[in-house]
Amino acid sequence: MRKLFIIVGFSALGYTSMAQSNMTLYNMEPIPQRLSVNPALAPDCKWYLGMPGISSTDFSFESNALDFKSLNNAFIPKAGTDSFVLDITKLSSILDKETYVSLGINQEWINFGFRINKSMFTFGVTEKVKTRIGIPNDLFKIAFEGNGGSNLGYNFNFNIALDVLHTREYALGYNRSMLDDKLKIGGRLKYVQGFNVIDTKKNDIVFRTDPNSFAYKVTADIEVNSSSPVFADSAARSDVVKLITTPGGEGFGIDLGASYDLTDRIVLTASVVDVGRIKWTNNVRNIKSKNPGASFEYRGIDIQEYTGDSTSGGRGFEALADTLLDVFALDTSHSSFSTGLLGEFYVGGNFKLNDRHNLGLLLNGSFYNKKFYPSMTLSMNSELGRILAVSASYTMMRGSFTNFGLGLGFNFGPEQFYLVSDNLIGLATGNVNTFSARFGWNHTVGRKKNG
DSSP: OHHHHHHHHHHTOOOOOOOOOOTTGGGOTTOGGGGGTOTTOOOSSSEEEEOTTTSEEEEEEEESSOOHHHHHHHEEEOTTSSOEEEOHHHHHTTOOTEEEEEEEEEEEEEEEEEEETTEEEEEEEEEEEEEEEEEEHHHHHHHHHOSSGGGTTOEEEOOOOOEEEEEEEEEEEEEEEETTTTEEEEEEEEEEEEEEEEEEEEEEEEEEEOTTTOOEEEEEEEEEEEEOGGGSOHHHHTOHHHHHHSOSEEEEEEEEEEEEESSSSEEEEEEEEEEEEEEEOSSEEEEEESSTTOEEEEOOOOHHHHHTOSTTOSOHHHHHHHHHHHHHOEEEEOOOEEEEOOOEEEEEEEEESSSSEEEEEEEEEEEETTEEEEEEEEEEEEEETTTEEEEEEEEEETTEEEEEEEEEEEEETTEEEEEEESOHHHHHHOOSSEEEEEEEEEEEEOOOTTO
């Protein structure tokens, strides 16, 4: 039964993408955290220190169908109580064929950097959680329409693509100005500790009702790798502190970036970030189909087996579960495996109106499940005196066209506070399916004089 619950649980999930929150931050010159999206784009100060634990908190949400307002409306008051219940009908009406939800949280623990002539050295420790969850619409289709009528002969696809990655990275960075400051290059080498992962390699589950015999045909091919402290043996679980501080995997990654002044007014930039791999060796569990692509036909069972009125003693559900487990034939093993860091790239250009104002165009892309996910941002970036830096942006992102962002950087002497969002409409109304916010506090010294 335990394996059956795993199958059913994973079958509720499908294809997904990955949220991001850095399109506005990319062009905010005074903010040191933009090194995380292009390590060549050094801040305009001699040295900086992020306030430990609060220098950067980054949250992002993205979906191709769901939004905060729709989710809120799907919960309705329960009569006579103060509680709420989920109205599946309302929720199912807004779901697309391939609905995904992506959540990302980054927490910066340590971050500092300093200049020596034309070079800057940096170091940072960041906790990252990236989650991708999918909700196949066919689950609601079969629940509300059934598998008869127009759905006879229809392939219900319950494809899995659940991915969770929880890491802690230690990044040592370097950037340098060259060619009379026209060219700037930078890189960050990362040692990465992995603490939790769910990596779905395959989940092809297809359910079909034959239009002639009305028999159910199910085909499945499942492969899921995971590593988590919850899989530790009883002896290891007894030492809670060691359990939650010991990584399940280790690896390395790299960020690379460059900036080039094509003319006095035009600046071109490019970067690739989070390129690398983690090898998972501790608290590992692998679930895989013994017979990939195997299928079976199911013609139902006597209803008495469900009610307990037959000599079977009410084992209808248990018998069905056993049949599914026999046919799906899952193997559980404990072999090491590797995962990528879910990298992405940026390509941008800026046109300088003067020393304080510029227009920006930024392209971003990532790959997942052999598909490409692009986004494009237009921005106006300004430094209003030495106190305030402002970036206003508009982003088109994977079918979402209402993303108006704003970045604010406040400098009171050496103290720097900033707030960046790629979608203020989402913050104000909740009526969008993409939202991100990043905020923090830095201590900066020796900023340039022309701000």
